[in-house]
Amino acid sequence: MFAAFALTFALVSLLAVALLWPRESPASNESRLIDRINDLLPQTQCRRCTFEGCKPYATAIARGEAGINQCPPGGERTMIELAELLKREAIAVDPKFGVMPAQPAVAWIDEAVCIGCTKCIQACPVDAIIGGSKFMHTVITDDCTGCELCIPPCPVDCIEMRPKAAMTGAVT
Amino acid sequence: MIRAMTGGGLRLETNKERSTAAPLRAASVPAEVILPLDQHAGTAARPLVKVGDAVLLGQPIAEPTSDISAWVHSPVSGSVIAVEPRPVAYHAASSPCIVIRNDFADRRDNANTAVDYASMSPAQLSDHIARGGIVGLGGATFPTASKLSQAVAQPDLHLLLNGAECEPWISCDDMLMRERAADIVFGAHVLMHALGTVSCTIAVEDDVPQAIASLRAAAAQVQPHIRIATLPDVYPAGGERQLILAVTDREVPAGRLPSDIGILCQNVGTAAAVARWIRDGEPLITRIVTITGSGVREPANLETRLGTPIASLIADCGGYTTDDRRLIMGGSMMGLAFSDDRLPIVKGSNCVIVPSPSDLHPRSAEMPCIRCGNCSEVCPAWLLPQQLHWQAQAHDVAALESFGLMDCIECGCCDYVCPSQIPLTQRFREAKVPVQAELLARSEAHLSRQRYEARGERLVRIENEQRARLEQKRREITGRKSPP
Amino acid sequence: MTAAPHTVAPANTVGRVMRQVLYALLPAICLHIIFFGPGLVIQILLGVTAAVAAESLALRLRGQPVQKFLMDGSAAITAVLIALCLPPLAPWWLIVSGTAFAILVAKHLYGGLGSNPFNPAMVGYAVLLVSFPAQLTRWLPPDISGLQTVAFSLPETLHTIFTGSLPTSLQWDAVTSPTPLNALRTGVAMGQTLQEATAQPIFGMLGGRGWDWINVALLAGGVWLLSQRLIRWHTPVAMLAGLTIPAAIMSAVDPGSYPGPMFHLTAGASMLGAFFIATDPVTSATSDRGKLIYGAGIGVITYVIRSWGGYPDGIAFAVLLMNLSAPLIDRFTVPRIYGHSR
Numbered sequence: 001m002f003a004a005f006a007l008t009f010a011l012v013s014l015l016a017v018a019l020l021w022p023r024e025s026p027a028s029n030e031s032r033l034i035d036r037i038n039d040l041l042p043q044t045q046c047r048r049c050t051f052e053g054c055k056p057y058a059t060a061i062a063r064g065e066a067g068i069n070q071c072p073p074g075g076e077r078t079m080i081e082l083a084e085l086l087k088r089e090a091i092a093v094d095p096k097f098g099v100m101p102a103q104p105a106v107a108w109i110d111e112a113v114c115i116g117c118t119k120c121i122q123a124c125p126v127d128a129i130i131g132g133s134k135f136m137h138t139v140i141t142d143d144c145t146g147c148e149l150c151i152p153p154c155p156v157d158c159i160e161m162r163p164k165a166a167m168t169g170a171v172t
Numbered sequence: 173m174i175r176a177m178t179g180g181g182l183r184l185e186t187n188k189e190r191s192t193a194a195p196l197r198a199a200s201v202p203a204e205v206i207l208p209l210d211q212h213a214g215t216a217a218r219p220l221v222k223v224g225d226a227v228l229l230g231q232p233i234a235e236p237t238s239d240i241s242a243w244v245h246s247p248v249s250g251s252v253i254a255v256e257p258r259p260v261a262y263h264a265a266s267s268p269c270i271v272i273r274n275d276f277a278d279r280r281d282n283a284n285t286a287v288d289y290a291s292m293s294p295a296q297l298s299d300h301i302a303r304g305g306i307v308g309l310g311g312a313t314f315p316t317a318s319k320l321s322q323a324v325a326q327p328d329l330h331l332l333l334n335g336a337e338c339e340p341w342i343s344c345d346d347m348l349m350r351e352r353a354a355d356i357v358f359g360a361h362v363l364m365h366a367l368g369t370v371s372c373t374i375a376v377e378d379d380v381p382q383a384i385a386s387l388r389a390a391a392a393q394v395q396p397h398i399r400i401a402t403l404p405d406v407y408p409a410g411g412e413r414q415l416i417l418a419v420t421d422r423e424v425p426a427g428r429l430p431s432d433i434g435i436l437c438q439n440v441g442t443a444a445a446v447a448r449w450i451r452d453g454e455p456l457i458t459r460i461v462t463i464t465g466s467g468v469r470e471p472a473n474l475e476t477r478l479g480t481p482i483a484s485l486i487a488d489c490g491g492y493t494t495d496d497r498r499l500i501m502g503g504s505m506m507g508l509a510f511s512d513d514r515l516p517i518v519k520g521s522n523c524v525i526v527p528s529p530s531d532l533h534p535r536s537a538e539m540p541c542i543r544c545g546n547c548s549e550v551c552p553a554w555l556l557p558q559q560l561h562w563q564a565q566a567h568d569v570a571a572l573e574s575f576g577l578m579d580c581i582e583c584g585c586c587d588y589v590c591p592s593q594i595p596l597t598q599r600f601r602e603a604k605v606p607v608q609a610e611l612l613a614r615s616e617a618h619l620s621r622q623r624y625e626a627r628g629e630r631l632v633r634i635e636n637e638q639r640a641r642l643e644q645k646r647r648e649i650t651g652r653k654s655p656p
Numbered sequence: 657m658t659a660a661p662h663t664v665a666p667a668n669t670v671g672r673v674m675r676q677v678l679y680a681l682l683p684a685i686c687l688h689i690i691f692f693g694p695g696l697v698i699q700i701l702l703g704v705t706a707a708v709a710a711e712s713l714a715l716r717l718r719g720q721p722v723q724k725f726l727m728d729g730s731a732a733i734t735a736v737l738i739a740l741c742l743p744p745l746a747p748w749w750l751i752v753s754g755t756a757f758a759i760l761v762a763k764h765l766y767g768g769l770g771s772n773p774f775n776p777a778m779v780g781y782a783v784l785l786v787s788f789p790a791q792l793t794r795w796l797p798p799d800i801s802g803l804q805t806v807a808f809s810l811p812e813t814l815h816t817i818f819t820g821s822l823p824t825s826l827q828w829d830a831v832t833s834p835t836p837l838n839a840l841r842t843g844v845a846m847g848q849t850l851q852e853a854t855a856q857p858i859f860g861m862l863g864g865r866g867w868d869w870i871n872v873a874l875l876a877g878g879v880w881l882l883s884q885r886l887i888r889w890h891t892p893v894a895m896l897a898g899l900t901i902p903a904a905i906m907s908a909v910d911p912g913s914y915p916g917p918m919f920h921l922t923a924g925a926s927m928l929g930a931f932f933i934a935t936d937p938v939t940s941a942t943s944d945r946g947k948l949i950y951g952a953g954i955g956v957i958t959y960v961i962r963s964w965g966g967y968p969d970g971i972a973f974a975v976l977l978m979n980l981s982a983p984l985i986d987r988f989t990v991p992r993i994y995g996h997s998r
């Protein structure tokens with residue numbers, strides 16, 4: 001009887017250990033954690049979260065200085081993934097950080113109006129605008145993340161957001 | 173339900189003998205041909221003719237628009253009567269088409285001539301093959317020259333010609349191999365020259381003895397040597413990745429191309445088309461189409477001008493036996509169902525099945541999955557369809573991806589053996605859409621991050637340089653000011 | 657007819673799979689009736705009726721199409737498996753409540769066909785075993801060469817099953833006899849050697865008489881299922897190996913107390929478990945490798961319970977324990993995908 005008990009106990013504990021064994025050891029240091037958080041962020045680099053980009057936001061989350069609900073482009077999906085990774089409570093994305101358009105959008109420059117001031121080029125966090133000083137500028141639609149950071153600096157208001165599908169000819 | 177391939181696959185009733193009894197013959201030429209501009213993989217071709225233009229047999233009527241695109245030639249002589257969207261059999265939407273009225277004179281375009289391929293460089297030859305409008309005739313219609321150009325840089329390339337026509341009902345490659353083995357062998361030599369290789373295998377299923385015999389005979393007469401490999405007749409032995417594993421015992425790594433492991437696959441029909449273009453100066457304007465099923469009186473293989481309406485082929489085969497208009501383009505496992513027989517034959521049309529109810533076993537009522545494992549037993553991609561099915565129902569994109577949904581080749585084997593009658597393949601087709609979107613978003617995110625980081629580094633570098641320059645200036649100025 | 661494939665394997669439905677399993681059980685059922693009397697027929701009828709009633713009730717409560725699911729035959733299999741585990745003279749409410757519990761709780765509370773984590777038949781049987789241990793030991797000796805002192809006629813059998821008491825003038829102690837597994841464990845517990853314990857007339861060449869033939873018939877049915885490709889070999893072979901190998905080792909170490917592999921293979925529900933219970937696709941591991949682990953686990957746990965546990969046979973508990981581990985096994989045995997390194 002005792003042998004049976006011992007054996008079953010051993011078996012069950014073996015199973016339990018196998019089941020509960022962590023598949024990956026928790027991030028051993030801060031920079032690995034930052035990388036893993038950054039991996040979950042959409043890399044829009046839009047600063048809606050109030051940080052200078054996705055990585056700075058990831059750093060702030062890792063240090064406990066920012067909530068996980070500050071990324072509108074990532075939306076609920078990213079927030080849930082962050083909650084799972086960090087074992088934090090899920091919490092709705094706060095609309096005060098901005099609301100995304102229903103359709104993914106990209107910037108479009110009205111080339112007839114553009115004066116070639118290069119302000120938008122300097123503002124673009126992902127180098128998606130090309131053009132030289134005094135020459136008109138163009139957005140590389142495929143590279144644009146829709147962060148909208150180029151819109152405020154434009155002195156002649158010639159940049160607007162347009163649905164990405166329409167800009168790429170809807171060919172996927 | 174027999175697992176017969178190295179992990180996966182099915183032995184199916186092939187039903188091929190129905191259409192191989194009669195010899196290969198030419199289909200009647202229609203009064204009007206419809207030529208879709210997007211009948212190949214990649215971007216649609218751009219028309220070179222407009223309504224009212226007279227065209228010659230074999231004249232190019234549309235040109236490629238990108239690296240992955242193809243020429244389209246007129247299969248008849250006559251005049252262009254329309255350039256407009258028309259319905260096609262290979263997708264639900266309409267496609268831009270050129271419609272030509274046949275004058276039945278078959279006046280040829282004399283610009284098309286035979287060439288001496290041996291004197292051409294591989295790059296020239298590949299360009300010339302592109303001008304013949306040649307695309308993969310196994311069904312994928314990938315432009316042949318584009319495929320060649322993906323592989324040319326590779327040393328030790330092996331050319332694998334796919335004659336394993338594994339899908340039930342289809343027999344056009346079987347007939348081609350039986351009757352035109354010499355074309356295939358000639359085309360193989362051209363392709364080998366274009367690739368700069370001397371090694372070539374033609375893979376055939378072992379249930380087509382006549383085809384094997386003619387290929388052997390044709391290959392024996394010429395150098396360099398071409399190996400004929402026979403495979404068990406298992407579905408889907410002719411799937412590109414499955415074929416490569418069976419013939420070379422190597423797997424194509426996920427997300428890579430066969431050329432990455434030094435193999436280039438072409439269909440035997442494609443090789444024959446290459447031969448006719450190089451040797452006879454005839455671009456891709458015909459193809460062999462299997463017309464079969466109990467719904468048609470005399471099943472046969474017909475050499476058909478592209479753009480011929482399907483109804484004309486059915487008339488050539490003695491007409492329908494029933495009033496039921498259910499048609500399948502392709503085989504019974506992967507083909508597309510449609511009902512309009514006015515649609516045209518295109519480069520990728522290998523077979524039209526006119527099934528009667530007794531030809532197919534329809535699905536009965538769907539039950540929940542009982543996890544019997546039949547599906548994972550037959551899956552040639554070695555997936556667990558039962559798990560994918562759960563995950564698809566739960567819309568679990570991450571799990572779908574990690575369980576290999578994108579590796580599913582949509583062969584239908586899992587469906588076929590499922591006792592619960594679950595339309596697994598269709599579910600997987602639908603589930604791939606969000607997974608694909610997710611993968612795309614992830615790769616885009618990866619790229620924006622790289623650009624963001626590169627920009628950060630650049631800004632730091634520029635700032636450092638500026639500071640260094642300033643420093644330099646300051647030093648110069650203070651240097652000048654200080655007394656000597 | 658819209659999406660490919662346009663054709664599926666002919667006559668391949670859940671209902672057919674379940675029917676084939678029932679056919680494979682027939683030889684064993686016949687032998688059982690020959691050895692132990694007509695009780696099993698009545699038990700099966702009671703069980704199937706209860707199963708169908710419970711199934712339709714559950715389907716109706718869950719708002720599912722009753723007709724479609726009732727015809728799949730899975731409930732009937734559950735009932736027949738439980739009936740095969742119970743003594744043929746067991747009172748009617750035993751099989752009825754066991755089957756009803758299996759269908760209502762073990763199957764439908766977890767989501768019905770395909771979603772139940774535990775084998776319903778084994779849940780039903782285990783509940784009975786734990787709740788009514790006395791009734792479950794009332795086996796008659798097999799009707800072979802005078803082992804049976806009283807032969808029960810059909811009316812007597814009916815009377816016993818439906819009233820729960822024996823025909824007048826008979827005593828339970830006088831008519832019943834321990835099953836071979838039970839006899840062995842009591843014998844060894846009383847300090848007999850294996851040889852002394854198995855000297856009783858209920859033991860034959862291989863193991864318990866009658867039981868050996870029933871197990872052979874179940875083996876035959878199982879082999880037929882294999883040949884029909886309705887089950888895969890991995891689970892049964894691994895389970896029988898998991899049972900045989902420890903048996904061989906222990907009987908080699910201490911032949912006085914531990915019976916050999918032959919006895920274990922032909923005793924109790926070994927073959928029933930290997931070919932008909934452990935192979936239940938819904939509750940077992942998915943991949944081939946997983947099935948090997950799963951089956952081996954059942955075999956070993958069965959051996960442990962039989963040899964040192966509190967119950968004479970351990971298949972039911974072994975199966976339930978491994979059901980519990982199946983998702984875990986699945987997690988660690990995902991097969992390699994074509995073109996992926998791992």
Ligand code: SF4
Nearest residue numbers: 541543544545547590
């Ligand atoms: S074949 Fe069908 S019932 Fe069987 S495991 Fe696969 S999906 Fe489930």
Ligand code: SF4
Nearest residue numbers: 551580581583584586
């Ligand atoms: S359709 Fe996909 S999942 Fe199903 S057998 Fe084919 S490759 Fe496997």
